[in-house]
Each structure stands twice: as C-alpha cells, then as structure tokens.
Amino acid sequence: MRLPLRPRSLLPLIALLATGLRADEVQQLPDMVVERPVTRDVQVSLVELAPTAEPAAGLAALALRTAGLSVSDAGARGFGAITTLRGLGNTPYFSDSSVPVYLDDIPLATGFTFPTDLYDFSSVAVHRGPQAATLFGRAGDAGVIHFTSARPAAGTRSRATFSAGNHGLLAASASVQSAPSADTEISAGLSASQRDGYVRNTQLNQDVDDRESVSARLKLTHRPVAGTELSFHVLGQRARDGAQALVPLGGPYHEVQRGQEGVADTDFAAAALGFSRDLDAGTLSTTTSWSNWEMNPYSNRLVVFGGADFDSVVTQSQRTFSEEIRFAGPRGSGGAFWSTSRTRGSADRVFSGFPIEQSRYTTDADTFALFGRANFTPAPGWTLTPGLRAEQTDKDFTRIETIPGSAVIRRDDDWSAFLPSLAATRKIDDATDLTLSLARGFKAGGYSGFTGHADLAAFGAQRAWTAEAAYRTTFKESHLATTARAYASRVTGYQIERSFAVPGSFADEYLVVNAGEARVLGLELESSWNPAADWTVTLVGSISHAELEEFTDPFTGATYSGNRAPYAPSGNGALRVDYRPATGFFAGAGLSWTGTTYYDEQETAFLAQRSYTLVEADAGYAFAAGEVRLFGRNLGDEEYYSSITPGVGHGTPGAPLTWGVELSVSW
Template identity: 25%
Template sequence: MATSLCGGLGTAASTALAQSEGTMLEEIVVTAQKRSESLADVPIQVNAFTAQAIEDAGITSTEDVISQVPNVTFDRGNSYRSAFITMRGLTQINNADPPIAFIVDGVQQTNQETIGVNLFDLEQVEVLRGPQGTLYGRNAVGGAINVVTRAPGNEFEGYLRGSYAEGDSYSMTAAVAGPIVENKALFRLTANYKSYDGLIENSFNGDEADFIDDDYSVRGRVLLMPTEALTVDLRAEFSDYRGGSNYYSAVFSGDPNDFVDPQSNLTGFTDGETRDYTAKLDYDLGFATFTSITGYTDFEQFNRADLDFRNPVDSPGGFQGLGIQVGQGQDLGFETLNQEFRLVSNGDQRFRWLLGANYLQTDKELLTRGFIDLDGSYGQIDNPALLIANQAETNDNEAWGVFAQFDYDLSDTLTLTAGARYDEDSRDQTNLGSGGTRDQTFDHLQPKVTLTWQPQDERLYYATYSTGFRSGGFNAPNVNVTQFEQETLENFEIGFKSQFLDNRLNLSGAAFLTEVEDYQFFYVEAATASQVIDTIDKVRIQGLELELQAALGGGFDASLALGLTDSDIRESLFPEDEGNHTPRTMPVSATGALQYGTELGDGMDGFARLEWHYYGKKYWAADNDAVQDPYHIVNARAGVRFDNLELFLFGRNLLDEEYYGEFFQPKYSGLDVAIGYLGAPRVVGVEAKLGF
C-alpha cells in the first residue's frame, strides 16, 4: 500500500513530505517561485506538506506545520492568536510586521494575529527558508509560508471529521464540494469549529487559563472556467473566536526553568472576528500566464487581561510594590487591501521570466489601556479615573513594489537565476489623544542571484546571494523610543539536494551566513502599558540545515532533520550585549519521525506514526541572562482506514514536558517580576473522519 511522509518525517528539501509508493518517494510539485516546478529542481530549502502528509501528521494549525521544520520555532504569548515565529534567527515582534511572508491562496497576511491560525481543508503547505524578498516582498526576511486550500473539483464529494481530547477539547471540520456546471463552475464549502475547557489552571481563581469558548470559520470557494484560457477563483471566509489570553505566570525566581501556574486575579481573554475575500484570475496568453490576485481583510479583536499577573492575596504589594492590582486591554482593528499582478512565462523554455507588481493598503486602529483593578471586573477599563495608561492611535500604511526574476540555462546542467524587487512603504501615525501626526517612508532594493548546477536528475547544487527588507515604523505615542528603523540583510547560502537508491533515500542541506543591520526586537514597558520595538545595530547569523528522508520498505518510512543557528550581536547601543545571541535564538533544533502503513485486509489499512521534536537551549533576551533548558516533544498517531472511514488515537507532548512559550525578565517586561507563558501540556484524544 502507499504510505505518506510528512513534515516530521525528515522534511528533506528535495522531496520533502512526499508520499511514498512502495519503496520510492513521490515527486512533489510546488509554486515556491510562483510557477509550478518539481521540488527537486528548486534551489531553495523548501518543505512541502501534501494533503495526505497533513492528514497523516494531524496538522491543524500554523504551529503544527512549523514544528516539523528545522531552524524554525513557533512561540505562543500575549493574545489568543498571537504568534511569534523565529526563522533562521529572525523573529516576530508584537504589533509589527512578521519576519516571514505568510500567504493564503496567493494573498499575503500582514499581521501576526492572522498568522497563528487554524489550518483546515488544505491542499498543500510550503515552507521556504531564507530571504524571499525578490518574489514575496518586504518582510520576507526569514522566509515564506505558502498555504494552499483545497480547490473544488468536478466530482461531488465531502467529509466530516471530528475529534475529542483531554480538557473537553472538541473540534470538527466539514466540507462539501462539486460541480455547479461541470467543467465550467465548481464550488467548495468548508466549516471548522473547536472548543476547549483548558488544562492550564490558574492557581488563584481556579479558572482554566487556556480555554477556548469557541473558534469557528466558514469558507466558501467558487471556481469559474468560462473558457479554456480563463480561470476565475473566488473565495470568502469568516472566522470568529473567543479564547484565553495573556496567561503569564509570575516567576519570582526569575528562572525560565522554574515552571509555575498562572496566579492572576483577572482571567485574560481575546474576542475577535475576521472577514477575508479573495479574487484570483488566471489567463493563459500562450507564451505566458497573466495572474491577478485581489485580497481584502477586515479584522477586529478585543483583548483583556491582568497586567501585574498576580493577585492581592499572594502578592499584597501589587503592581511595582504600590499596593494596587492593575489590568490591561487592547482593541485592534484593521482593514487591508492587497493587489498583485504578475506575468509568468511558460516554463519549458531555456529562458524563463517573471514580472510583477503589487500594492498594499492597511488602515489600523489601536487602543491600549492600563487600569487600576479594584473589583476584578473588566468594565473598569472604561472608567477614566482608574486609567494609568491610555493610548489611542491610527497607523496607516501604503506600500507598493515591482519585481522581476529571470532564469537562463547556461548549459544542460547550469542555470543562472537573477531577480530584483523594489519596495516602498509609506507609514502615517496619528495620536488620537493629542491629534499629533508622524509620517515616514521606507524603501529598499532587494536583489537576488542564484547559480544552480544539476549534473544529473538526482543531484542539485546551488549558491545564492539574496537580500531582505523589513519595514520600519512607529511605536505607540508617548513611548520613549518613538520610531524603529527598517531592518535589512544580506544572505549568502550554499545548498544541495540529492536522491539515492532509486529515490528511496533523499539527503539535502544548506549552510548560510546572514549579515543584518538594525535587527528588530521587542520588549514591554509595563509602566506605560507600552509594547516597544527597537533595533540592534548589527547582527551576524550563520547556520546549517541537514535533512534525511528514507523509504525503508515493508511499509516503513523514516526521516531526520537538524537545524543549527548561531546568532551574534556584533554592534549594539548596549555594548554589554555584544557577542551574545539575539532574542529568542535556539542554536539547535531537530525533528524526526517513523511512520508505518500496512494492509489489514477487507479494505482496511493500518497506520502508525511517531514524531520526535528536539528544542535546544533558548536565549530569551539580548542579555542572554534567561536561558531555557532543552526539551523534547513526542507525538503519536495510530489508527485504521477504510474506504470512507478513518479512526485514530493521538497524543501530543506524550512526555508531558514543561516549557515556556514566551519568557520576559523584569528588564524587558517593565514589571518587578519575571513572567512566563506556559506551553501546552500532554493531550490524548480520538479522531474520526467519514467521507462521501
């Protein structure tokens, strides 16, 4: 029978996450360079998760994808959907642009609250490591994640999937698809829902801090093909959620290896909703394909939480020893319009080219308040007499870019790729309290050159020079650091992809050196309830990635991946930090998996999968004083598949390892105590899927 390899099974960049047929690994087609290509021929370290691989690994979120990829980490903290992705040493910061391009069905997401999301009804996910600014624009300094949802087809089909796990965790996904007019108009409708009582208990008030009251999404998609040359893809999605947030524990020891429960008197929550609309048009001109992608997002979110992260019984000294309890709230809303045009030549010519342009407009409103907590209610946030911080602002930006990439086969084995992109990003901020305004324009040219040598189909070697640009911006009004500079980098990389033993064994890897100027990082100034972005003058990041994937035969597949990242602060406003690792650096990470599939007879197949993820030491801040010890996460899935029914048992974090998903020392939190955000504990559950 056929079994599939997914992200934990090695993620070998050349045929990563492939489905194996017998003892051979299947070739995968990706769109990493905005044209369809065999993954084995793409001179980028890419991990591609096929639909079957996603199901085999039980992937349901961005976090699940990232856990399968070396040199990439996903941290949880702050609000319910906040995501802190670190890719090759470049990290996410609050209320600012991510270090990766996160693209869903061709539309780039511009806010961290729309990146750490549920993933469902997927066709493929591609993770590209290394700067991808030439094709993906500003902010793709660390890489890109390309999410492709399932498209409708000509056959009527559907499924219902549900699961139950510890903590009274319920989740359900349902999909139905088919033709409206065969070969002319097709539809797909999908819904996803989850709820969870929680397993991380607040030791003071007895609440489960990590609860999910509800988190649901509904997606509709229509595919129109009026002619053979023209395809119109229309997509709309609505999501609504309410879940626990900001459940930081007060860590009085200051030790990131001292794991304590949350103890706040206020239970944090996030309430939000998103509306997404996408229209994609592809027109085959014969010599090239013209593509237009239009995306619109309307997002609203309300976050309420404790601010001192303690309670009046155990900590009568209260906030900053003033004898008071304090809470916080943040209201965020934004609208984004994204438009991209591109023209891509046919891919079977010696000279191949791609031209494009994009436009982005974002209008964002942000209200941040800190208040004295007298009675444990969130209604106090609207009492002017209790406010200790009150910042209201709008942040609007208008960005555009033009880009081009050319591939030329110098010979049958040697290809030169050259590309460049120019981005301009204009930002305006208005202080709604004082009426004061600020504006600044950031721009950068991002060239890229790659030389690829492919002496035979099973071997590929490449050398790349690439650049990256993350826009600067403004901190909240009244913050001491008023503006942060744009982040730029140069990356030098060599890599290889190789297949052995008739494509039963794949080995790939890369070594990279990245020079960063004005490295952006984040900290909290609790006294003014401010989230502050600042920069480190010069940083050097160097690293190595190795990935092995094997179809062992007899139904067994296995793989192993290793990531090494060494970041070095070369020049800083704080000389004592020079020579240290950058914030959130994890020098060593690894992942591996063993998967088995077999026929059991009578139309029934058996399946089992064991994953291991190793997370090395983590340096939380630039002073490197807070270092979290290594830990291991072990996941497992096992079950049976019939023609239209699947039954599984699964377990996550089976060793019940304790760790923090975010940790701040007082120096960076602005509090008089360190705080940590506990990671998810062990969860065991069951899952079933019925197809038709």
C-alpha cells in the first residue's frame, strides 16, 4: 500500500521561517542549542579523528578501533563492501544497510555509497542498537554511524599536510577554518592521494590495484539574527583506480596471472542546506540534502573454474534526495524524514569468450518516517527514555535482460514498521550509570538486479528485537573510564546474499534470500586510561555470536540451522598506547584483532577468513606550529583477506606492511 501523499520540499518552510523572523523578537529568545546526545549516551562510542594526509580506508579504518564494528572491504571504493555492527549488516550488493551513515546531516542509505575517505571530519559517533532509530531520520536495525565536522574555534586556523611512503604513496591535504563570528563561519578542506597497487600481475608485469583520488569539502554557516542559523555543506570525491584487488583463494595473496586488467572509477558528490531556530522549548531544525554516487566503468577479468576467463563490466549509480525536520529539547526530541532515491545498474559478463549475461535494472525507493523519544525522571537517580518510530518504504523494480534471453521483470512492494523502544538508566553515583533497554529494529526488503528469475528477484524485510544492558563507570583517582555492554537480538527475515545459487543457471549469479530466524549474542568493552601526564591507554573489544536458527536452502533443501551467519565476525578488539606531550618527541603503538568471518552459511572453511592481528606504530616530533611523524601499518606483514567473494572463489587481500613519513604545519 502506498502513501496517499508524499512530503514536499521543506525549502518553502525554511524561507518562510527565515523571512518571518524580526530581529527585535529574536533577541528576546534564549541562546540555546540542543543537539543529538552523543557523549552522554552509554550506547554511543565517540572516536576523535586526527587530521592527516595519510589515506584512510574510511569505515574500514574506524572498524579496527571500534568494538562490534567490522567492514569487509572488497577493494572497489565501496562496491561489494559489507559493513556489520553487532552481527547485522548489508549484503554485498543489494540490501540496504543495517547501520546507515550520516556525514554531518547528509544521510547515506546503502553500503556502496559509504565514504572510503573521511573528508576531514573531526569525529565519529557510533550509535548502537535499534533505539538510534528514534534519533535519526535514516536508520537501520543495528544503529547509525554519524561523522561530524569541527566547528571553528578561536582564530582562523589553517593546516597543510604532506605524506610519502612505500608502494609509491603520495598524499597531501589542506584545510582552513575561519574565526567564529557573530554571523558567519567557513570551513573547507581539500585532499589528494595516490599509491601503487599491492597486487602484482606477473603475466602482464604490472601492479593491479593502484589508487588515485581527490576529495573536497566546504561548509558555510550564517546567522542572520541571533538564534537563527543557515548552513550550506558540499563535499565530493573523484577516484580513478586500477582493477579491484581480487586474487584466487588459496594462492599467493599479492600475485595473480591473467591476461587483462580492469578499472574501477567512482564519483561521489553531496550537498545539504540546513536551517535551525532556537525556541523557548528547544531547537527546530531542517535539512534538505542531495547525494549522488556513480561507478562507471567497473571492469575486471578473473580466472575461474580451472582456467576459464570470466570478464565483467558493471555500472552502478544511486541518486538520493532527503528531507529531515527535527525538534530537540531538554525533555525529548522528534522529527520526520522523507527520502526518494533511484539506483541504476547494468552488467555485461563473458565466460571464455561467450556472453552469458547482459542486463540492466532500476530500483526506485521512497522512505517516510516519524520518530521521537522522551526523557522522564520518575524518581531520583532514574531516567526513563521511551521512544517510537513509524516507517514505510516503497520500492519499484524493473530489470531488462537481453542475454541469455529477452525478459523484463517488474515488481513493486512496500514494507512498514512500528518500532517502540524503552531505556531505563540508573545513576548509581556521580561516576557510574547502568542502562537497560529493549528496542525493535527494521530494515526494508528489496530486489536483486543479478537474477533473471522473476520469482527470486525480491526479498523480504529484516526485523529484530534487541535487549541490552550497559554499564559505565569512571575512576577519577586512577583516570580510568570503562563501558561494558551485553546484548541479545532475535532477528526474523535475516537477509543473506547467495552467489551462483540457482542450479543449472550459470548466468544468474547473485540473489538475496531470507533466513526464517537468527540470534545474535554479544559482549562489548571500551576503556580509556591516563596512567600519567601525556600517556593514554585505550582498549576496546567485542565477542559476537550470530547464529542461523531457522534456515533451509530454498534450492537444495539442505538445512543450515545452527550455523554461523555470514559476514559477521566472531569479535574484534584493539589495544593502543600513546605518549603525546604538547611539544617534543611522541610515540604510539597498537594492535587490532578481527575474529573469524564466514562468507557463506555452510561455514565452508575455504570461504572463511580466520582471525588475524595487525600491528601499527607512530613516532615523531611535535613543535609549536606542527609535527613530523613516521608511521607504520601491518608491521608484522600479516597476510589475510579483507573480503571474500564466494561465487568466483576470489578474495581481496588486506594491505601488506606499509610505512611512510608525514609533515603537517598549522598557522
């Protein structure tokens, strides 16, 4: 059932509110800004991002130091990547994400659009659990990841950074923040990076997966009168890379032999117009945003099935328009959200010189949601936070196939959800909190663009109930802060992507099916300790068990109930020690661990990445206007796959030992 009316643009509302405010009226209002809770919420992890020109892997770098978060990076700027939080994530190609990403107030729904560079954001907050859906317009059943840019501080600040290292690494970035004033603020950043490939094609005598990108960001903030703020934010990235890094499983990690290599070119752009107004009861804000992600072309050649060439040329794009209105006050918050998007894709595949697939597809999606939460204090030391979200998603799907046969598939479906949540927090003392919560989560269904079977193209929604206990305490005398969490999720309709799944139909490669029921249990620990001045020790860790309780293969009839769910690692962790005075010599070292990850529901050992540990270190000298730094990543030269593609028996190797030097200057 479709919504009879769709929300219209909020631009007329913004203009009406802005022009209707008289300066003398505004001056009488309190100067109050209430934002989404971040650091005070025990279910939120806040990570500060140091400014650097060293190319970051976006979410993949964040996952190495965030409990419960993992990213299977397929090496193609998001295409085929899987972002999982607490055992819930997107499938490689066709489902929405269980943990959407916000870039300031710009929402990104699907995993392939997530940032592979960080656009000089200063911090990121990981909101855990479906209760985050009562705070954000775009939300999933696992949580929300929110990148935020820095607000200008006292005085105009400029920074330039340059890096160089092995594998031909060259990178540079520059940023500027204007001094805050009563009416206008400006911040901007520009970065560029390139490196040689990690994988060598010995047949062609060339590197395969070289990478080159340029990204930029600009944010303008204007306050025409006190208590009213207008903002404009634009950012983008242009990436021109070599072939996706794929090597045959079981062979050398950084060496291939094939007669042709491809490319993976992507472009991303986004813009947002914001308005906020301080009122007696809180802050009213609206955001109108647009984003566009495009991969064209993407091509590769793989040697599969005993020596046959398998060539693929794929294009994919997604254009999204979103509107979000929020009200936040000391007693609660709420809002409305509407988004419309169009995703397009095409696939041309050739097996040993014979075309086996030529198709294109379009998916139109509309999402509307109402959300909110309230805060009550029923007794001293107690806080109750009930929340509610109502959401509906409509999708239209068209697939046109010309090879192996002429066929057209048209489908349209809608999914709705009513999502309550409740959290109870007991403030034990000034340094200790205990929170118990229960919340309902939802992720809409969708369609696979890579199957010619009309009855198999659609898949259903994924729904979950999640219960959580979170305990946070601070030992002021020893400068130690610790947060521990335990959670349990009961999931119905768990979405699993299958490759080469239809017997006797070689061309139909990927589709998504729903497992009847799954269960996810987990523990998380986050701790920060300052044993002495200028010393910091951070420890994060998680253990997660995602199990399919009801799942039967729809094609073979085999039952995989009791097996581990694919894409969800058994846990992760990181330990980091830093000595960092204001000036002078500094140093730091850390290690990160990622647990075993299965990439199919059969728990096939050949298609699994066993647990691995990576070591990193930094050292340098800081002076009044900047610093020089040496850095090293994967110092043990660990060999592992950052992602595995089961259908073609290939994996994306993780980065080998890398090192470099970085110089940064501020003024």
